[in-house]
Amino acid sequence: MRALLIGRFQPFHKGHLAVIKKILGEADELIIVVGSSQHRDAVENPFSAEERVEMIRRVLDTEGVTGVQIFKVPDIGDDNRYPGHVMEHVPSFDVVYSGNSLVQRLFSAAGKEVRAINLIKRKEYSGTEIRRRMTTGEKWGHLVPEAVVKYLNEIKGVERVKKLEKGTG
Numbered sequence: 001m002r003a004l005l006i007g008r009f010q011p012f013h014k015g016h017l018a019v020i021k022k023i024l025g026e027a028d029e030l031i032i033v034v035g036s037s038q039h040r041d042a043v044e045n046p047f048s049a050e051e052r053v054e055m056i057r058r059v060l061d062t063e064g065v066t067g068v069q070i071f072k073v074p075d076i077g078d079d080n081r082y083p084g085h086v087m088e089h090v091p092s093f094d095v096v097y098s099g100n101s102l103v104q105r106l107f108s109a110a111g112k113e114v115r116a117i118n119l120i121k122r123k124e125y126s127g128t129e130i131r132r133r134m135t136t137g138e139k140w141g142h143l144v145p146e147a148v149v150k151y152l153n154e155i156k157g158v159e160r161v162k163k164l165e166k167g168t169g
């Protein structure tokens with residue numbers, strides 16, 4: 001069985017990693033879609049699609065997770081066409097895993113099996129919360145895998161998030 005997981009991964013955090021491991025306990029293969037791939041250097045989307053793919057690859061390598069393919073998919077203006085648009089970018093799949101109600105609804109309407117994800121520590125394992133902490137100088141490193149901390153240090157990711165928040169990025 002081949003599964004699909006869509007996310008913005010701004011940035012990739014420990015909730016995402018836990019979900020990937022859970023899915024691979026049920027599915028043989030996983031397609032990860034890095035969504036909103038056209039966005040970068042924006043307050044809610046600081047990291048480019050290439051950077052997000054790199055974060056995910058490094059974490060999966062470190063964790064020894066195999067059976068995963070990663071694709072970048074831009075958004076489109078028409079939600080109802082989104083499932084078909086994603087399918088044009090990725091190999092065939094059997095089931096979509098998501099905790100996002102819009103994604104669940106759209107793929108169900110397109111005839112795909114959808115399995116809901118239970119959010120883990122949703123207040124902390126959250127891209128919005130992690131970016132907020134980066135901006136205020138609060139601790140955030142424990143909320144993402146170590147490989148993401150290292151990568152964000154390499155690309156000066158926290159500086160970027162702070163600059164974007166201040167409007168000077």
Ligand code: NAD
Binds near residue numbers: 079099117
């Ligand atoms: P996300 O990075 O917030 O989450 C990715 C997945 O991980 C989701 O299924 C989410 O429920 C799950 N997750 C997040 N935090 C978790 C936690 N703490 N514990 C367990 N699981 C957790 O991404 P998202 O917002 O769901 O991404 C949806 C993507 O689909 C976006 O890029 C969006 O733009 C795109 N989209 C586009 C259109 C369009 O272009 N018209 C329509 C719908 C969706």
